[in-house]
Amino acid sequence: MEKYILKLIKPNQHKLNYFTFFDDPKLFYSVISAWLYFSKKYGNEIVEDEKGKSHTQIKKPIFVGDDSFNFRCKKGMTWRKMEDGSFKRNFEYEIKLRSRDNMRSYYISFSPEISKYHYGLSDKYGDYQPYKLKKKCEGVNVQVNTVNYSYESGQEILKEIFKILSVDKYWDNQRLDMGVIKQCEFYIRYKSKYENKIGSIIEDMNKVIGLCGTDYSKITRDRKDYKYMLFSFRSNRFDELGFNNNDGNWSFAVKTYRALEYQKFQDNEPLAHPKLEVFLDEQKRGSYPDLSDFIEIKNTMYQIIANIITWAKIKDDGYIIDSYFDNEKFIEIEFIEAKAMYEKLKKFYESLMPEVKTVCYSNDSFFDYLRFLAVDGQMDYNIISKKTGFGKDWIRKLTYKMESLKIIKRIRSARSIIQFHSHRVMEIVKSIIKMIEFEKNITFEDMEDRKEKRILSRKNRKIKLTILEQNFIKKSGVRLLAKIGIVDKVNGGLYRLQNVDFLKEKPQNYKQLVRDYG
Incomplete structure (x- = not known):
């Protein structure tokens, strides 16, 4: 070590x-x-x-x-x-x-x-x-x-x-x-630009503890306008992450959080920026660490903070001074990098990547979806639709598939935000995207061309149907039509055409319908 x-x-x-x-x-x-x-x-x-x-x-x-x-x-x-x-x-x-x-x-x-x-x-x-x-x-x-x-x-x-x-x-x-x-709490205040990295690291901690099958861990997320109002993780198994926790007898928690009305403050004011805090967590009511262990506990908490700062690559000018925290006061510690955490994550994500590579290689939709998501690491449905030309229904299908592969997650708020499970996952996906771009010689113009075709196709689907055509669709069996992707339901009990060719020939029976369009 x-x-x-x-x-x-x-x-x-x-x-x-x-x-x-x-x-x-x-x-x-x-x-x-x-x-x-x-x-x-x-x-x-x-x-x-x-x-x-x-x-x-x-x-x-x-x-x-x-x-x-x-x-x-x-x-x-x-x-x-x-x-x-x-x-x-x-x-x-x-x-x-x-x-x-x-x-x-x-x-x-x-x-x-x-x-x-x-x-x-x-x-x-x-x-x-x-x-x-x-x-x-x-x-x-x-x-x-x-x-x-x-x-x-x-x-x-x-x-x-x-x-x-x-x-x-x-x-x-x-x-x-x-x-x-x-109680024992230590905190630093850091610049907002590092917030997503800190959030990804906390997510990684939760992921590793989950892989180890521990009984005691808890994560809390509260997000607003892409900012973490509160994101905390607590567990008595920080030893699985590479830290000393006295064989599970000490329980720690890590959180990043903001002032409730941070938007009211200017960027040069401390309350406009988040805090990173590490503290002792009460594992079970009435169970506390011995006072004689204080120095060792304090050193462990310093190690947790130091590792998070190292992983997030926060520079010396990345801290914000406030009434209690001095952004120019440094100390020297005997640092031990907690390598166990990312070694376990690496093995886990590498086991998933072959399937991700296969999906992206064979399907342009998945490739474009992840390609644009990998630029910023997070987007909402509107931005993805604007960049790729996908409709929101199709974006949901792609999202569910990527969620099942543990690649992305949805943060539910006023607008659902899609982001990678962690910064490490994003880096791995980026390398896969670059490799496929090279092997298939995919250019930005190719993706723009696919985007325009998707937008045009969506416009064709939104043809308004006459009352006669609506009735014909109903008589043809709406459930079957919806099942094979010809129509979908919209507000007011009306139906929207997904397949423009359907109205040209008007099949006479179900067999012809399934044969021609199913």
């Missing part, structure tokens, strides 16, 4: 949400002591958060470097058993840290996780859905939830805050093996 140092655009860590555990219950009481100290020094006040819930908050913000945080106290999810047998809620202590520009946040919550009745606490919870440790033990559960803060492990600021609260003596009691990662 080849490894080399790669200069990678630094992804923005959009979200990181994890729980860590300290196995000394005294930490909780030390946090209470810190609360009492700051409350006495600065005073406190009752405030409401964005959801309308009340908190008691220290009046004066506390600074950590250039950032400041609010120290809060609220009723928590643990309960205390009273002497009369009743229960009262314990308090939780939380810290809400914000950057100076108020665009990044870092939230920390301290709550007790203590065996039943020990230290007067109970394991009874208000909604009966507590965060469950791997085993019951005494200590303090600490939740850390960051938005747009980038740290190597997410722990740097937590350690600084422990010092400010004078509880850093408990730091060595941290049990990373007891903690879990609930």
Whole structure:
């Protein structure tokens, strides 16, 4: 497996949400002591958060470097058993840290996780859905939830805050093996011109996982005006693509998506361009990776992003700066190209190509259809009809055939869009088209001539029939006529002539009809 140092655009860590555990219950009481100290020094006040819930908050913000945080106290999810047998809620202590520009946040919550009745606490919870440790033990559960803060492990600021609260003596009691990662997201913002390539790569990922017969994978498509509003793929089998996923215990997701009203923004504005995001996916409810694996998980996510960027051939100037993502900040990583994915795809598509070659070689319609589709990689029915001269009914027949060969797919939206299954399929089809063009000496003029003949033929079919002729068709057996391609039905119960010669001779019976036209 080849490894080399790669200069990678630094992804923005959009979200990181994890729980860590300290196995000394005294930490909780030390946090209470810190609360009492700051409350006495600065005073406190009752405030409401964005959801309308009340908190008691220290009046004066506390600074950590250039950032400041609010120290809060609220009723928590643990309960205390009273002497009369009743229960009262314990308090939780939380810290809400914000950057100076108020665009990044870092939230920390301290709550007790203590065996039943020990230290007067109970394991009874208000909604009966507590965060469950791997085993019951005494200590303090600490939740850390960051938005747009980038740290190597997410722990740097937590350690600084422990010092400010004078509880850093408990730091060595941290049990990373007891903690879990609930959310971890990284993204880059890239120029729109790479969007179709990114979409093709996500489609390739889905295809490879499907070939491997995995039980858990999901793809979501939402397309509008040739743009991906959301295109996501998730699976616990990224090892089949050549990435480390801890034998299926880690589940990842990849998505490209846009702002809902991206059309309102100019091309030089960030929201006019899409994002590529890789994130941890919850494979099954309540199943999360260990916090001790964070660095390894982060490296895998960097590898996924780096490989997608490499496959899409995004250049250094192909990124778009936004409020959180810096398009000029690069890092060096030890890059491993995930070759397994395209090796499997290559074998799969090569197995289909002989049939595609045979169809295109023997049928000009299929050749012209794929020849024009291969220029841009995607078209709608109107554009294909304009370029080839085919009617929409015939385009549908060609499309169904190519779909059955796994060559193209239809994206259903306001207008059905036809595109190749992936960029790799398009490249293979292009090579077949070039080979047939050379062997049969097909020129652009030949295709234009075929197009004109198709348009003329379609015009001849649209001859308006008289009432007498409509009645004759009905008497002749409409179903049979339609079956052998002489007429087809149009609006209002009328029939359109597909074979102009039919009205010239007017066959006398079914046998003559089938003999002459069937």
